[in-house]
Amino acid sequence: MKYILFTISIIFITNSYGQVYTTQNAHSHNDYEQIIPFELAYNENFGSIEADIHLVNGLLLVGHDKKDLLPNKNLENLYLKPLNDHFNLNRKLQLLIDIKTEPIATIKQLLNILEKYPLLINDTNLKFVLTGNLPPEDAFINYPKYIWFDGRVNKSYTPTQLSKIALISEDFFKIVSLKKDWMKDSVSLNNIHKAVNETHLLGKPIRFWSTPDNETTWDFLIHNKVDFINTDKITLLADFLDLYNKNQKLLPYNRIIQSAGTVIRYGKPSLENHALDVASLTNNKLVVIQERYGFFIVNIEENKIIDHFYFNDYPKYANYMTVFSGITTIVYKGKEYILFSAVNGKKANVIIVEWNGSIKNISDIVIQNDFVSNNPLPNQIIVSKENNQYFLYTVLNGSNELIKIDFANKNIIWRARTGVAPFGLALASNKIFVTNWAGKEVTDTSKTTAGVPWGLAYTDSLTGATNNGTVSVFNFLGKKINEIFVGLHPNAILSNTNLNCVYVSNGSSDEISVIDTHKEKVINTINVNILNKKLQGSTPNAIAISEDKSKLYISNGIDNAIFVYDLKNKKRLGLIPTEAYPAGLLIKNNKLIVANLESEGSNVVDVLKKARSIHNQLASISIIPIPNYKQLNTYTVKVLQQNLLNRLDQWSLKTRENAKPLPIPERVGEPSVFKHVVYIIKENKTYDQVFGDIPMANGDSSLCVFGNFITPNTHALAKQYGLMDNYYASGKSSAEGHQWTDAGMVSDYVEKNVRAWLRSYPHRQADALVYNKAGFIWNHALSYGKSVKVYGEACETEYNKSFTWKDLYSQYLQNKKPSWYNTTTIDNLLPIIHPTFPDCDNINFSDQQRAILFMEDWKRLEEKDSIPNLMVLSLPNDHTAGTSPGFPTPNAMVADNDLALGKIVETISKSKSWDSTVIFVTEDDSQGGWDHISAYRTVGLVISPFSKASLVKTSYNQVSMLRTIEQILGLPPMNIVDATSRLMTDCFVNEKINKSFSALPNNVPLDQMNPSLNTLTGKAKKYAVLSKYEVFDKVDSGEDELMNQIIWFYSKGNKSYPTLHQLK
Secondary structure, three states: OOOOOOOOOOOOOOOOOOOOOOHHHEEEOOHHHOOOOOHHHHHOOOOEEEEEEEEEOOEEEEOOOHHHOOOOOEHHHHHHHHHHHHOOOOOOEEEEEEEOOOHHHHHHHHHHHHOOOHHHHOOOOEEEEEEEOOOOHHHHHHOOOOEEEEEEOOOOOOHHHHOOEEEEEEEHHHHOOOOOOHHHOHHHHHHHHHHHHHHHHOOOOEEEEOOOOOHHHHHHHHHOOOOEEEEOOHHHHHHHHHHHOOOOEEEOOOEEEOOOOEEEEEOOOOOEOOEEEEEEOOOOOEEEEEEOOEEEEEEOOOOEEEEEEEHHHOHHHOOOEEOOOOOEEEEEOOEEEEEEEEEEOOEEEEEEEEEOOOEEEEEEEEOOOOOOOOOOOEEEEEEEEEOOEEEEEEEEOOOOEEEEEEOOOOEEEEEEEOOOOEEEEEEEOOEEEEEEOOOOOOOOOOOOEEEEOOEEEEEOOOOOOEOOOEEEEEOOOOOEEEEEEOOOOEEEEEEEOOOOEEEEEEOOOOEEEEEEOOOOEEEEEEEOOOOOOOOOOOOEEEEEEOOOOOEEEEEEOOOOEEEEEEOOOOEEEEEEEOOEEEEEEEEEOOEEEEEEEEEOEOOEEEOOOOEEEOOOEOEEEEEEEOOOHHHHHHHHHHHHHHOOHHHHHHHHOOOOOOOOOEOOOOOOOOOEOOOEEEEEEEOOOEHHHHHOOOOOOOOOHHHOOOOOOOOHHHHHHHHHHOEEOOEEOOOOOHHHHHHHHHHOOOOHHHHHHOOOOOOOOHHHOOOHHHOOOOOOHHHHHHHOOOOEEEEOOOOEEEOOOOOOHHHHHHHHHOOOOOOOEEEOOOHHHHHHEOOOOOOOOEOOOOHHHHHHHHHHHHHHHHHOOOOOOEEEEEOOHHHOOOOOOOOEOHHHHHHHHHHHHHHHHHHHHOOOOHHHEEEEEEEOOOOOOEEOOOOOEEOEEEEOOOEOOOEEOOOEEHHHHHHHHHHHHOOOOOOHHHHOOOOOHHHEOOOOOOOOOOOOOOOOOOOOEOOOHHHOOHHHHHHHHHHHHHOOOEOOOOOHHHHHHHHHHHHHOOOOOOOOOEEO
16 A cells, blocks of 8 residues: 655655765665564665575575575565565665575576566666676676676776676675774774775765674764665664764654754753743744743744743742643733733633733733633633724633633623534634534433543544534624534634635644635645545644745644645645644744644753653744745655654555464564463553663663562563563653553644643543544454453442552452442443453552452453453552552552562463463553653563563564554554554564463562551651642552652652753
């Protein structure tokens, strides 16, 4: 399946002399020895792949030596057929064919075979380059134009011979004079420089074989302009090249960011800062940026911040946060004001700040609650001048209202009902147009509905997600005169008075609805999906229009790009790269001002500890000159590269008959050795917190708080089945984390709520507004005929709340049957949720209770030969309750979680289904502490009879894990993010090597309780009190930074807690 993305080819641009390095500069040496030949290197966009061939009885067999040869491992099966299936005219690749047998006969047979593939031999971007045993150089010219040859260093060639040579290769240790310390040897270095320079003078690229295969050598080769880097470590070299450009950053969900223009970073390092929206000031050089804790004034000509407003600098507004977006400005009676919405608990205000070169005269308008919602949540504000009077219109996202305010006396004139969760508004044709995230208000309860904060919404019965979006139309008297259906999750809205229309961005259906404001109906739909809507995920969420009204600029959040659309010719023009999740958007002085909601992710480092924590993030904006056509083409190619779209082919290939079962099938629908996947989701730990004490890996023992003594099973599992020290959570909290683990991406709703969680904290999956169009891994599997069972995820346990942890643990020790039950808001989940397995948000239950319920169920299902294909399981107690009295100590709760995991793995591994089962374990996020590599790095395990049982340094993340689960189960991707994920191939071998696991006993008593308050003094008492009133019995119910401090003090005592000093 091929996609026409833009008219621009997706070709990675590389300088012929290696100045700009990507995986197009990578060469897969002896590729046939990889666990998945060809596909692994191809999916990483390698520019060169090597296959050794032997002519044996008319077959071209692939292998290094004769002893390695097998009839089915031939050039056609391993390389030519896959190449033909992948056929892509825009893909540059050289297949380096090393001839191991007599050249004339071997090449003759090679030509016979290649002639069967006309698509390949006529593709000018594909080169078949012969090396090894070659015919005389004078004979090169006699071979077809699609055949090229590999030359050698220090060998002379005629112009005719050179015309058939594609590259020059040489044995590295034939060039360097020393095998050790060659980097310090001047003769060796001179020889390398000479070889490279002379090859480049011939206009040819150069490659060395037998180079040391490590980062130091790769860096050396790049620095010395060697064009192709030889490797047997495909994914490690790919990771290295992705990060080699220090201006680029690899996000933990398969995206690379490097913004066009100038990036300004700002905020307090101790906070999680997010830029949300942008508005213009009357000064031609200035804009105001709305961010979570106030706003910043930016000079866009000098690219600097000149002033800021923080709520906490003003006692009246301490602890306030801004809402989703909607900042604006007004000039009233000769004074300029900045207007924006903010909330604190149940308080809601429109804040008014006078601006006259500095901040002054701060006032507000109180927005009264409707007593149904927790907070009315005022959002976008529009200023309207009517009969020489100024009025404000604002939507109330929490109470489903539109209000009109007299700016002179600050009184609310009228309130009118909208649809569910109104977000944006625009004035056009003497009407008010309001976007509603969840569409029409519920009036027909016979249809499928589900809860959203403070009400109901119509939902999809399969996914549980909202199933409609609308635009409400009002007159200036507050009367609703129409409701127009648009796409899913309509957010931003912008008027174009020249064309009498408004544009509505639909975040969950990747389209812009164009509404005729006179006729009040949709007259056009603009597809802004980067893949032309083959998979959802681009997530448009803000709109700007060019000054001449000819082009639309749309913030595509997940694409990390601005989508450009030609209104006159009705065609997509290109993409402009930004930082992570572009949101608010403004055009001023022929520049795009972009509020990057996620900046470059959590990016603050403690200098002393050299460590990072997940909620320390600086915000950013991009200031980008409007590009011309040529520059836009270049930007577009860059965005397509940074979205790793080269990986799409891996799931769109046709299934082959008689494919051999593998741990991870090469193609969707081909057989796996696994019939059952158990997917275990834990809570909130960094890699260093747990595995920092493992000497063989990249850990920091000074940051380890739950090492081997506390987590013997987790450590033993990593030792027996493989340790990943480069595995990342994709989000920063459980509210984000459970979307990444369950759905493979976050929605615009989640991003707009991030850190403030104004409507809900959706880790339990009980808010229909949160979900993406495709839903979750369980409904995805069900849709493809797979059997599924869910344990504790996406449900809520109803139980007697008077029971304490001790009460419930006592019931477990007494073998009492559960007296509780689970509920869910997702209709499709009801039949497949375990009825009594405690939910993921409840640490009042011991994980031993969860383990015993799962193990009993496993044995019961196995007796009936009915173990589901997919089992999703929550084990949350490694979150801990801090030092709250009435709960076990942090060590005990983590030990409880560790023992539960060990018991579950033992039960599965000693069952008859072990050979056909794989267990994936992940934390939902990494917000539990500090890590010296990345704030996102966390604990992940891949447990099976086919697990590699060694250190895996390849970079993987939660979406990689989810995509691998899909591939094993024969499922296509759900969305644009998991479609571009790397399969976790390096975690497996193709032969069974691993035996069963025996759980290790806990070293810490599981009922080791936190001391009571009356036994404590000083800091210990302070943290116990805070734990009691902040943590309660739920996951993430308190302040997470405070929880980190509590855990640090509990584990480390008075050792200095990491503090934030510097941006890295």
